[in-house]
Amino acid sequence: MTLPLEDTLVGYPSGETVNSATVLHSEHLPDGRLAVLLERTCVHPVDAGWPDQGADRAVFRVAGAELSVLDCIVGATDGRTLHLGREIPVGKGTEGWAFVVVHVLAGAAVIAEGDRAEVTVDPGHRARTSAGHTGCHLASLALNRALADRWKKDTRPDGLGNPDFDGVAIDVSLIGENTSTDTYRLGKSLRRKGFMTDGVTDGLAEVEDQVNASLADWVASGAAVRIDRDGDRLTDRRYWVLELPGRTVRIPCGGTHASSLADLGSVRVELSTADVGGTIVLTMGTFIG
Known part of the structure; x- marks a missing residue:
């Protein structure tokens, strides 16, 4: 064979x-x-x-x-x-x-x-899943912005120049139809990298408000979204590209996406924390429409 x-x-x-x-x-x-x-x-x-x-x-x-x-x-x-x-x-x-x-x-x-x-x-399922994936990336950028003042060491920046909390702390990400769920472990490894975990739970409502305010501003811009790729083969590098006013964001990604933030209607997140075996786990649920 x-x-x-x-x-x-x-x-x-x-x-x-x-x-x-x-x-x-x-x-x-x-x-x-x-x-x-x-x-x-x-x-x-x-x-x-x-x-x-x-x-x-x-x-x-x-x-x-x-x-x-x-x-x-x-x-x-x-x-x-x-x-x-x-x-x-x-x-x-x-x-x-x-x-x-x-x-x-x-x-x-x-x-x-x-x-x-x-x-x-199935185009409907594709569109709803693509919206969920685009919302996931957008929410990660907004979360990075809201947590930017919690870093006491330099760390790699995201596409907007903020410390990339999402990229450093992500444990599991799941994309659904018009939704996504991301979990982050706030453990010793993250603290060693310079992230201050103390008080995260107590200040979670304020962080959620800041994330949702950023999301509302970006969605209102109706910014264009596209996929740039090095070729048409499965393993060729691909990037999610967001054209925010005055700033282009590029994130490596192999998934499917909406073509504009205007297609999403609205994006909001809900944040929660839980103690899992002595480690704080932050969960961000993102919801489209």
Whole structure:
């Protein structure tokens, strides 16, 4: 069995939701479902390294049959074996390996190498998830701004020049439809980097108000959003770009996004803290519309 040794071409960064492509490979997974590789896809997969955004909802149309895509995930192959998600043994860009988008279909699906597939993504689900992802980035910038005076050591800046609390403290980020949830551990490691955790819980309402005020100002600007990319392959570097008045923000990101802050309607956050095994965990829920 020989698998393709080129990274999959992807159209979702440009907003593509429909494409036609040739099936390069199909094989049954250990759980009985069918894994399908295409030369090109508009379906956003779950990333192996940072699985914050879930897979698009999509269907294949092949030889008159409509086949639901049950899951979509990043995989990698050395030309002999297909590895999925967390099981990938090498990093992106490793010589002799290809990183591919793996579409998972029901095991009874009839699809073979050389077939032509018409791929369609659910545009409503894509739009709501993209709004959630854009709101997540925007909220992280607003949180960084609100916490900027809590640093007593220099730390790396974010796209607006504020200390990048989000980038340094993030533990888990989950993108949903018109929402996102981000959790941050305020432990010893963060304190060693210079962040002052004392009093965070007591001052949380004020921080939340500051975050929401920044979000309201930015959304009111209707600033344009776009994805810049180094190429059309799955592993090519991509960036979320926000054109705020007088300032351009760039954040590395492989997800999908709204094309304007005006599309979001409104963005607000709710902040909470909890003690988890002696460590304060800050949770930020972001809500669109």
